[in-house]
Amino acid sequence: MTQKIDKIPELPAGSFERITLDSHQAERITKPSVSFWQDAWYRIRKNKGALFSLILFGLIVIMAFLGPIISPYEPNTQTITHANLPPKIPVIENLGILDGVGTLGGQEVDLYEMKNVEVNYWFGTDGLGRDMFSRVWKGTQVSLFIAFVAAAIDMLIGVIYGGISGYFGGRVDDFMQRIVEILTGIPNLVVVILFILIMDPGILAIIIALTITGWTGMSRVVRGQVLKYKSQEFVLAARTLGASDSRIIWKHLMPNVLGVIIINTMFTIPSAIFFEAFLSFIGLGLQAPDASLGTLINDGYSLIQFSPHILAFPAVLLSLIMIAFNLIGDGLRDALDPKMKD
Amino acid sequence: MAKYIGKRLIYMVITLALIATFTFFLMKVLPGSPVASADKLSPEQRAVVEARYGLNEPLPVQYFNYMFGLVQGDLGISINQFKGANVTDVILSRMGPSAQIGFQGMLLGTVLGILLGMIAALRQNTWVDYTSTFVAIVGISIPSFVFASLLQYWFGLKWGLFPVALWKDGFMSSVLPSIALAMFPLATAARFIRTEMIEVLGSDYITLAKAKGASGSEIAFKHAFRNALIPLITVLGPMAVSILTGSLVVEQIFAIPGIGEQFVKSIMVSDFSIIMGTTIFFSVFLIVIILLVDILYGVIDPRIRLSGGKS
Numbered sequence: 001m002t003q004k005i006d007k008i009p010e011l012p013a014g015s016f017e018r019i020t021l022d023s024h025q026a027e028r029i030t031k032p033s034v035s036f037w038q039d040a041w042y043r044i045r046k047n048k049g050a051l052f053s054l055i056l057f058g059l060i061v062i063m064a065f066l067g068p069i070i071s072p073y074e075p076n077t078q079t080i081t082h083a084n085l086p087p088k089i090p091v092i093e094n095l096g097i098l099d100g101v102g103t104l105g106g107q108e109v110d111l112y113e114m115k116n117v118e119v120n121y122w123f124g125t126d127g128l129g130r131d132m133f134s135r136v137w138k139g140t141q142v143s144l145f146i147a148f149v150a151a152a153i154d155m156l157i158g159v160i161y162g163g164i165s166g167y168f169g170g171r172v173d174d175f176m177q178r179i180v181e182i183l184t185g186i187p188n189l190v191v192v193i194l195f196i197l198i199m200d201p202g203i204l205a206i207i208i209a210l211t212i213t214g215w216t217g218m219s220r221v222v223r224g225q226v227l228k229y230k231s232q233e234f235v236l237a238a239r240t241l242g243a244s245d246s247r248i249i250w251k252h253l254m255p256n257v258l259g260v261i262i263i264n265t266m267f268t269i270p271s272a273i274f275f276e277a278f279l280s281f282i283g284l285g286l287q288a289p290d291a292s293l294g295t296l297i298n299d300g301y302s303l304i305q306f307s308p309h310i311l312a313f314p315a316v317l318l319s320l321i322m323i324a325f326n327l328i329g330d331g332l333r334d335a336l337d338p339k340m341k342d
Numbered sequence: 343m344a345k346y347i348g349k350r351l352i353y354m355v356i357t358l359a360l361i362a363t364f365t366f367f368l369m370k371v372l373p374g375s376p377v378a379s380a381d382k383l384s385p386e387q388r389a390v391v392e393a394r395y396g397l398n399e400p401l402p403v404q405y406f407n408y409m410f411g412l413v414q415g416d417l418g419i420s421i422n423q424f425k426g427a428n429v430t431d432v433i434l435s436r437m438g439p440s441a442q443i444g445f446q447g448m449l450l451g452t453v454l455g456i457l458l459g460m461i462a463a464l465r466q467n468t469w470v471d472y473t474s475t476f477v478a479i480v481g482i483s484i485p486s487f488v489f490a491s492l493l494q495y496w497f498g499l500k501w502g503l504f505p506v507a508l509w510k511d512g513f514m515s516s517v518l519p520s521i522a523l524a525m526f527p528l529a530t531a532a533r534f535i536r537t538e539m540i541e542v543l544g545s546d547y548i549t550l551a552k553a554k555g556a557s558g559s560e561i562a563f564k565h566a567f568r569n570a571l572i573p574l575i576t577v578l579g580p581m582a583v584s585i586l587t588g589s590l591v592v593e594q595i596f597a598i599p600g601i602g603e604q605f606v607k608s609i610m611v612s613d614f615s616i617i618m619g620t621t622i623f624f625s626v627f628l629i630v631i632i633l634l635v636d637i638l639y640g641v642i643d644p645r646i647r648l649s650g651g652k653s
Contacts, residue, residue: 185357
């Protein structure tokens, strides 16, 4: 296999140039300095799954607000004569899917023709003749609202509690941690169900039930981080220079802890969305006519045999939101976690 | 270690006492007591009913009786659903199906998840790996009740492979619910094992094993897999939680006469003594599992010092 090289071709002397190493330039920073957030954004962009999820989630949020507006029907208006219509979307109907054909008595018929419905319901209608398109997006709005508010409250309480506990340490920390240990011992499911039972069902009840012990996770993470950073030299330096407690907390500790807070929040949101849907599914969630994705799935489930589309749209949307959030969360964790840095 | 276990046990008792106290007062506050329709009863009848449920005693005595009963495993008497049946008996009579689908789901999920995670780690960054990662993300993201309804619709209703619902065909009835419950453990185990395996495969002793001429399968199973398996114990707790949470909806969907289905029914008819009894039962179950998992981890992996190096 090896070819014998008889003769090495002559290299012209002019193709090389002698350079001198300038020792003054040895420590010059050649690449532009990248801030923590620029670096994180760069990493996120490289993560295709996370980027795609971010865009998908953006679209879902836009549709959650735009959907009920562009739909010509109100989410709660009942048109009994239009009940249980399968989805029908213009243009796509020519492909043989979403064309308003449903089964009735074991036969495939165009229910729109049969019921003399001139208009199109993109996602069909439910058992009371309500437009599923506007209901689904309205429900998404409600689900996202509950999840975001719950996550924000968890974050607020968790950061303050964990921050105080970690920063002041000693007996304060001991006492506060005992409380957290007892609270985390109580299963989440149990707390949520008990609190829902004492309160009137509704958005507020769900948010309170989700946050009542939900913050403990965040507080633990924040406490751990604060404990880690507060004993480091830069905090000592700040203290020596006479920085106040609040300055050390806000200017020196917070920026370091922020990454973990964001990651943790990104995982709180899907779990809040899940619990809301879960509660609605077992009948402890929102009450009619309010709708969230959970109640829509619950409604759809009871009609699964005859009108599977009523279950399909909210179920797909809920699953998409959950997948998107988990992927964004994973991406952010990889992007922000300093342990992963090369 | 003994000190750690003792400390954990004390916390467990405090937590449970807290939950029990809370549920007791909740039962007093909530509507739906046995004498809720009291205006229809004559004073004598009312007194009889109150005496039957121990409501004629002063509140502290009632509380003491309740707590004393709990310690002995007595969760009280059903208010309206079972007409005076003992809550403990109701729960025990429904444990079988729940335990079966829970156990099967857990077993199926962890075994498949471990396999999936291992294959993904050994074929890192190939389509096998990407598929397994995708399955894991989907498994973690899709709520069990959505997954359960899909299984029921396709495998039960459309294709008729398994019974659509009910608990009449023995093992066959348990297949779909078990699969529905298995999704979360499967996804969690797959993700976890993949990460652990990749880390272990990069460690020095694997390089040494390779240098000594160990075969690929020997390295994968004998050296890497064993060490990757140990940390999996830490996620057994969350898995048990997911199985329990999932059982509420999955049993509901498949109409399985288990504790979860019972619980949801009790919520709908406001049988608070059953709700509270089941709540306490769930709490004890989960708290004990999590404690066992923590202790087990400390015993199996001596590198882990649970109480910060002083045990």
